[in-house]
Amino acid sequence: xxxxxxxxxxxxxxxxxxxxxxxxxxxxxxxxxxxxxxxxxxxxxxxxxxxxxxxxxxxxxxxxxxxxxxxxxxxxxxxxxxxxxxxxxxxxxxxxxxxxxxxxxxxxxxxxxxxxxxxxxxxxxxxxxxxxxxxxxxxxxxxxxxxxxxxxxxxxxxxxxxxxxxxxxxxxxxxxxxxxxxxxxxxxxxxxxxxxxxxxxxxxxxxxxxxxxxxxxxxxxxxxxxxxxxxxxxxxxxxxxxxxxxxxxxxxxxxxxx
Ligand SMILES: Nc1ncnc2c1ncn2[C@@H]1O[C@H](COP(=O)(O)OP(=O)(O)OP(=O)(O)O)[C@@H](O)[C@H]1O
Numbered sequence: 146x147x148x149x150x151x152x153x154x155x156x157x158x159x160x161x162x163x164x165x166x167x168x169x170x171x172x173x174x175x176x177x178x179x180x181x182x183x184x185x186x187x188x189x190x191x192x193x194x195x196x197x198x199x200x201x202x203x204x205x206x207x208x209x210x211x212x213x214x215x216x217x218x219x220x221x222x223x224x225x226x227x228x229x230x231x232x233x234x235x236x237x238x239x240x241x242x243x244x245x246x247x248x249x250x251x252x253x254x255x256x257x258x259x260x261x262x263x264x265x266x267x268x269x270x271x272x273x274x275x276x277x278x279x280x281x282x283x284x285x286x287x288x289x290x291x292x293x294x295x296x297x298x299x300x301x302x303x304x305x306x307x308x309x310x311x312x313x314x315x316x317x318x319x320x321x322x323x324x325x326x327x328x329x330x331x332x333x334x335x336x337x338x339x340x341x342x343x344x345x346x347x348x349x350x351x352x353x354x355x356x357x358x359x360x361x362x363x364x365x366x367x368x369x370x371x372x373x374x375x376x377x378x379x380x381x382x383x384x385x386x387x388x389x390x391x392x393x394x395x396x397x398x399x400x401x402x403x
Contacts, residue, residue, distance in 0.1 A: 146171040146357050147192070147299060152201035152211075154184075154191050154381075161187050163381045165201070169299070174325040174358040176372035176389070178401055184381040185361040186228055189303050192359075193218055193225050205299070219248035224297030228304050228361075230288040234277025238268055241276045241287055245294035254295055261290045263342050264320060282313030289320070300324065302360040306367055314364075318371050324356040325371075365401065377401070 147169040154162035161184050169175045177185050190196045192203055194215035203210040205221055218225070232241050242257045249255070262269040265286040271279065276287060285305055292300060302321070306314045362368040368375070368389070375392050377385040377400045385396055 146206055147359065148202075148204045149188075149192070150202045150204070152188070152191065152203065153199040154187060154196065155199050156187075156196075161381050162191065162198075165378075165381070165383055167376055167383060168386075169357060169359050170374075171357050172325075173374050174321070174360070174372045175374045175376060176368040177359065177361045177376050177378065178363075178368060179378035180401065180403060181363075183378045185378055186303055187381075188378070189225070189227075189301055189359075189361060192301065193223070216248055216250075219295050219297075220250040220252060222296070222298035224292035224295065224300045226285075226288045226292045226300070226302040226305060228307065230284050232276040232279075232284050232287050232291070234275060236276055237273050238276060238279070238287055239272045242268070242291050242294060245291035249295060252295055257294050258296070261293055264293070265290050266342075280310075280313075282309045282317070285309055285313070285317060289317070293324075297356065299357045299359065302358070304361050304363065306362065306364055314367060318367055321358060321360070321371050325358045365397065 147167070149165060149167040152162050152165040153160070165188065167177075167188070177188065179185055187196065191198050192210065194210065194213060194217070198211050201211060205223065208221060210217070233244065236244070239257075242261065246254060246257065267283055268287060268290050271283065276284065279287060289302070289305070305317055305321070309317070358372075360372065362371070369392070373389050375385070375387060375389055376383055377396060379400050384400060
Protein backbone atom coordinates (compact mmCIF):
# COMPACT_ATOMS: atom_id res chain seq x y z
CA UNK A 146 0.00 0.00 0.00
CA UNK A 147 2.75 2.45 1.02
CA UNK A 148 6.24 1.89 -0.35
CA UNK A 149 9.04 4.31 0.43
CA UNK A 150 12.28 3.89 -1.47
CA UNK A 151 15.67 5.54 -1.10
CA UNK A 152 14.22 8.62 0.59
CA UNK A 153 16.63 11.49 1.26
CA UNK A 154 15.59 14.43 3.40
CA UNK A 155 17.49 17.50 4.59
CA UNK A 156 16.76 20.27 7.07
CA UNK A 157 18.86 22.95 5.39
CA UNK A 158 22.34 21.47 5.17
CA UNK A 159 21.58 18.79 7.73
CA UNK A 160 21.01 15.39 6.11
CA UNK A 161 18.28 13.76 8.26
CA UNK A 162 16.84 10.78 6.34
CA UNK A 163 19.39 8.62 4.51
CA UNK A 164 18.39 6.28 1.75
CA UNK A 165 15.37 5.24 3.71
CA UNK A 166 13.12 2.33 2.67
CA UNK A 167 9.85 1.40 4.33
CA UNK A 168 7.02 -0.87 3.28
CA UNK A 169 3.55 -0.78 4.81
CA UNK A 170 1.49 -3.60 3.29
CA UNK A 171 -2.27 -3.31 3.14
CA UNK A 172 -3.87 -4.46 6.37
CA UNK A 173 -0.65 -4.30 8.40
CA UNK A 174 0.02 -2.29 11.54
CA UNK A 175 3.64 -1.17 11.26
CA UNK A 176 5.42 0.43 14.20
CA UNK A 177 8.29 2.80 13.46
CA UNK A 178 10.71 2.58 16.35
CA UNK A 179 13.98 4.17 17.41
CA UNK A 180 15.48 6.47 20.00
CA UNK A 181 14.71 10.19 20.22
CA UNK A 182 15.95 12.21 17.29
CA UNK A 183 16.54 9.35 14.82
CA UNK A 184 14.05 10.84 12.33
CA UNK A 185 10.73 9.09 12.96
CA UNK A 186 8.61 12.24 13.02
CA UNK A 187 10.56 13.62 10.07
CA UNK A 188 9.65 10.52 8.07
CA UNK A 189 5.96 10.83 8.92
CA UNK A 190 6.00 14.53 8.01
CA UNK A 191 7.68 13.69 4.71
CA UNK A 192 4.96 11.12 3.96
CA UNK A 193 2.34 13.77 4.74
CA UNK A 194 4.04 16.34 2.50
CA UNK A 195 4.61 18.72 5.41
CA UNK A 196 8.34 18.98 4.67
CA UNK A 197 10.06 18.68 1.31
CA UNK A 198 12.13 15.63 0.39
CA UNK A 199 15.31 15.87 -1.66
CA UNK A 200 15.14 12.55 -3.44
CA UNK A 201 13.48 9.14 -3.43
CA UNK A 202 9.97 7.84 -3.81
CA UNK A 203 6.84 7.66 -1.62
CA UNK A 204 4.38 5.45 -3.47
CA UNK A 205 0.84 5.15 -2.15
CA UNK A 206 -1.17 2.60 -4.13
CA UNK A 207 0.58 3.64 -7.33
CA UNK A 208 0.44 7.41 -6.69
CA UNK A 209 3.77 9.18 -6.23
CA UNK A 210 3.57 11.43 -3.18
CA UNK A 211 7.14 12.67 -2.89
CA UNK A 212 6.43 15.89 -4.79
CA UNK A 213 2.63 16.01 -4.40
CA UNK A 214 0.89 18.75 -2.40
CA UNK A 215 0.17 18.03 1.28
CA UNK A 216 -3.59 18.42 0.65
CA UNK A 217 -3.61 15.43 -1.69
CA UNK A 218 -3.15 12.96 1.17
CA UNK A 219 -6.63 13.27 2.70
CA UNK A 220 -8.33 12.79 -0.66
CA UNK A 221 -6.21 9.74 -1.38
CA UNK A 222 -7.26 8.18 1.93
CA UNK A 223 -4.46 8.97 4.36
CA UNK A 224 -5.36 10.19 7.86
CA UNK A 225 -2.73 11.71 10.15
CA UNK A 226 -2.56 12.23 13.91
CA UNK A 227 0.46 14.44 14.54
CA UNK A 228 2.74 14.31 17.55
CA UNK A 229 1.31 16.50 20.32
CA UNK A 230 -2.17 16.06 18.77
CA UNK A 231 -2.46 19.65 17.46
CA UNK A 232 -6.11 20.06 18.23
CA UNK A 233 -7.51 23.62 18.30
CA UNK A 234 -7.86 24.54 22.00
CA UNK A 235 -10.38 27.34 21.47
CA UNK A 236 -12.66 25.42 19.11
CA UNK A 237 -15.27 23.02 20.46
CA UNK A 238 -14.96 19.26 20.03
CA UNK A 239 -17.55 19.43 17.24
CA UNK A 240 -15.70 22.24 15.47
CA UNK A 241 -12.40 20.38 15.81
CA UNK A 242 -13.95 17.28 14.22
CA UNK A 243 -15.37 19.40 11.40
CA UNK A 244 -11.90 20.72 10.59
CA UNK A 245 -11.18 17.14 9.51
CA UNK A 246 -13.80 17.58 6.77
CA UNK A 247 -12.19 20.61 5.16
CA UNK A 248 -10.02 18.43 2.98
CA UNK A 249 -13.01 16.35 1.83
CA UNK A 250 -12.56 17.60 -1.74
CA UNK A 251 -14.20 15.14 -4.07
CA UNK A 252 -14.95 12.56 -1.39
CA UNK A 253 -18.50 13.83 -0.89
CA UNK A 254 -18.38 13.46 2.91
CA UNK A 255 -20.37 16.39 4.29
CA UNK A 256 -20.78 15.57 7.96
CA UNK A 257 -18.85 13.87 10.71
CA UNK A 258 -19.84 10.17 10.45
CA UNK A 259 -21.81 8.84 13.44
CA UNK A 260 -19.30 6.00 13.64
CA UNK A 261 -16.76 8.44 15.11
CA UNK A 262 -19.03 8.98 18.12
CA UNK A 263 -19.64 5.26 18.40
CA UNK A 264 -15.89 4.63 18.56
CA UNK A 265 -15.25 7.51 20.98
CA UNK A 266 -18.47 8.04 22.99
CA UNK A 267 -16.69 10.65 25.13
CA UNK A 268 -16.56 12.96 22.10
CA UNK A 269 -20.33 12.90 21.82
CA UNK A 270 -20.71 13.75 25.49
CA UNK A 271 -18.31 16.67 25.10
CA UNK A 272 -19.37 18.05 21.72
CA UNK A 273 -19.73 21.63 22.96
CA UNK A 274 -16.66 21.63 25.20
CA UNK A 275 -13.57 23.45 24.05
CA UNK A 276 -10.73 21.24 22.88
CA UNK A 277 -8.37 22.91 25.35
CA UNK A 278 -10.58 21.90 28.29
CA UNK A 279 -10.29 18.18 27.52
CA UNK A 280 -7.86 15.84 29.29
CA UNK A 281 -4.80 14.60 27.37
CA UNK A 282 -6.48 11.26 26.68
CA UNK A 283 -9.67 12.91 25.47
CA UNK A 284 -7.64 15.22 23.22
CA UNK A 285 -5.90 12.21 21.74
CA UNK A 286 -9.26 10.56 21.06
CA UNK A 287 -10.37 13.81 19.42
CA UNK A 288 -7.25 13.90 17.25
CA UNK A 289 -7.79 10.30 16.16
CA UNK A 290 -11.51 10.95 15.60
CA UNK A 291 -10.65 13.96 13.44
CA UNK A 292 -8.26 11.83 11.38
CA UNK A 293 -11.00 9.23 10.84
CA UNK A 294 -13.77 11.55 9.59
CA UNK A 295 -12.74 11.06 5.96
CA UNK A 296 -12.64 7.25 6.32
CA UNK A 297 -8.91 6.85 5.61
CA UNK A 298 -7.46 3.59 4.30
CA UNK A 299 -4.13 4.39 5.93
CA UNK A 300 -3.97 5.92 9.39
CA UNK A 301 -0.66 7.44 10.49
CA UNK A 302 -0.17 8.14 14.21
CA UNK A 303 2.81 9.87 15.79
CA UNK A 304 3.26 8.74 19.42
CA UNK A 305 -0.43 8.38 20.28
CA UNK A 306 0.31 7.47 23.91
CA UNK A 307 2.58 10.39 24.74
CA UNK A 308 1.54 12.06 27.98
CA UNK A 309 -1.57 9.95 28.49
CA UNK A 310 -2.81 8.07 31.58
CA UNK A 311 -2.28 4.28 31.48
CA UNK A 312 -5.99 3.37 31.37
CA UNK A 313 -6.56 5.63 28.34
CA UNK A 314 -3.38 4.30 26.70
CA UNK A 315 -4.89 0.85 26.83
CA UNK A 316 -8.23 2.11 25.41
CA UNK A 317 -6.45 3.82 22.54
CA UNK A 318 -4.47 0.64 21.90
CA UNK A 319 -7.69 -1.36 21.69
CA UNK A 320 -9.21 1.10 19.23
CA UNK A 321 -6.12 0.94 16.98
CA UNK A 322 -6.09 -2.86 17.10
CA UNK A 323 -9.74 -3.08 16.22
CA UNK A 324 -9.54 -0.49 13.45
CA UNK A 325 -6.66 -2.46 12.03
CA UNK A 326 -7.67 -6.04 12.59
CA UNK A 327 -11.45 -6.18 12.92
CA UNK A 328 -11.76 -6.65 9.17
CA UNK A 329 -14.16 -9.42 8.40
CA UNK A 330 -15.35 -9.85 11.98
CA UNK A 331 -18.83 -11.22 11.96
CA UNK A 332 -20.63 -9.04 14.48
CA UNK A 333 -23.58 -11.41 14.53
CA UNK A 334 -21.42 -14.23 15.85
CA UNK A 335 -19.03 -12.82 18.39
CA UNK A 336 -16.09 -15.06 19.08
CA UNK A 337 -16.65 -15.45 22.78
CA UNK A 338 -16.32 -11.70 23.21
CA UNK A 339 -19.15 -9.38 24.16
CA UNK A 340 -19.54 -7.26 21.04
CA UNK A 341 -20.38 -3.76 22.15
CA UNK A 342 -21.43 -0.73 20.16
CA UNK A 343 -17.87 0.50 19.84
CA UNK A 344 -16.72 -2.80 18.46
CA UNK A 345 -19.57 -2.93 15.98
CA UNK A 346 -18.89 0.60 14.78
CA UNK A 347 -15.23 -0.19 14.24
CA UNK A 348 -16.05 -3.46 12.54
CA UNK A 349 -18.42 -1.55 10.24
CA UNK A 350 -15.79 1.02 9.27
CA UNK A 351 -13.22 -1.70 8.93
CA UNK A 352 -15.33 -4.01 6.82
CA UNK A 353 -15.88 -1.22 4.35
CA UNK A 354 -12.33 0.04 4.32
CA UNK A 355 -9.78 -1.96 6.25
CA UNK A 356 -7.57 0.54 8.03
CA UNK A 357 -3.87 -0.01 7.55
CA UNK A 358 -1.81 1.62 10.31
CA UNK A 359 1.63 3.19 10.51
CA UNK A 360 2.54 4.47 13.94
CA UNK A 361 5.52 5.83 15.82
CA UNK A 362 5.64 4.47 19.35
CA UNK A 363 8.31 4.48 22.02
CA UNK A 364 6.48 2.37 24.59
CA UNK A 365 7.64 -1.15 23.85
CA UNK A 366 4.75 -3.09 25.46
CA UNK A 367 2.24 -0.93 23.59
CA UNK A 368 4.12 -1.38 20.31
CA UNK A 369 4.28 -5.14 20.80
CA UNK A 370 0.59 -5.34 21.59
CA UNK A 371 -0.75 -3.10 18.83
CA UNK A 372 1.58 -3.60 15.85
CA UNK A 373 2.34 -6.73 13.86
CA UNK A 374 5.43 -5.41 12.06
CA UNK A 375 8.29 -3.14 13.08
CA UNK A 376 10.82 -0.91 11.40
CA UNK A 377 13.68 0.33 13.55
CA UNK A 378 15.45 3.55 12.61
CA UNK A 379 18.84 4.73 13.75
CA UNK A 380 20.41 8.05 12.77
CA UNK A 381 18.09 8.59 9.83
CA UNK A 382 18.42 5.08 8.40
CA UNK A 383 16.27 1.97 8.61
CA UNK A 384 18.33 -0.67 10.38
CA UNK A 385 15.93 -3.55 11.07
CA UNK A 386 12.49 -4.62 9.89
CA UNK A 387 10.40 -7.68 10.58
CA UNK A 388 7.35 -9.25 12.16
CA UNK A 389 6.76 -7.95 15.69
CA UNK A 390 7.30 -11.38 17.22
CA UNK A 391 10.81 -11.32 15.70
CA UNK A 392 11.79 -8.18 17.61
CA UNK A 393 14.61 -9.68 19.64
CA UNK A 394 16.06 -8.48 22.93
CA UNK A 395 19.43 -7.69 21.37
CA UNK A 396 17.78 -5.32 18.88
CA UNK A 397 15.87 -3.67 21.70
CA UNK A 398 19.10 -3.23 23.65
CA UNK A 399 21.08 -1.99 20.68
CA UNK A 400 18.58 0.42 19.12
CA UNK A 401 15.79 1.20 21.58
CA UNK A 402 16.93 1.13 25.19
CA UNK A 403 17.95 4.54 26.45
N1 LIG B 1 12.45 21.70 11.80
C1 LIG B 1 13.67 21.18 11.99
N2 LIG B 1 14.79 21.84 11.61
C2 LIG B 1 16.01 21.33 11.77
N3 LIG B 1 16.25 20.12 12.34
C3 LIG B 1 15.19 19.42 12.76
C4 LIG B 1 13.85 19.91 12.61
N4 LIG B 1 12.99 18.98 13.13
C5 LIG B 1 13.77 17.96 13.58
N5 LIG B 1 15.08 18.23 13.35
C6 LIG B 1 16.21 17.33 13.67
O1 LIG B 1 16.09 16.18 12.86
C7 LIG B 1 16.45 15.02 13.60
C8 LIG B 1 15.28 14.04 13.61
O2 LIG B 1 14.21 14.58 14.37
P1 LIG B 1 12.80 13.84 14.53
O3 LIG B 1 11.91 14.73 15.33
O4 LIG B 1 12.32 13.40 13.21
O5 LIG B 1 13.21 12.57 15.38
P2 LIG B 1 12.29 11.53 16.14
O6 LIG B 1 12.90 10.21 15.92
O7 LIG B 1 10.87 11.71 15.75
O8 LIG B 1 12.49 11.95 17.64
P3 LIG B 1 11.44 12.08 18.85
O9 LIG B 1 11.16 10.70 19.28
O10 LIG B 1 12.21 12.87 19.86
O11 LIG B 1 10.24 12.82 18.33
C9 LIG B 1 16.84 15.50 14.99
O12 LIG B 1 18.23 15.62 15.01
C10 LIG B 1 16.18 16.84 15.10
O13 LIG B 1 16.90 17.69 15.95
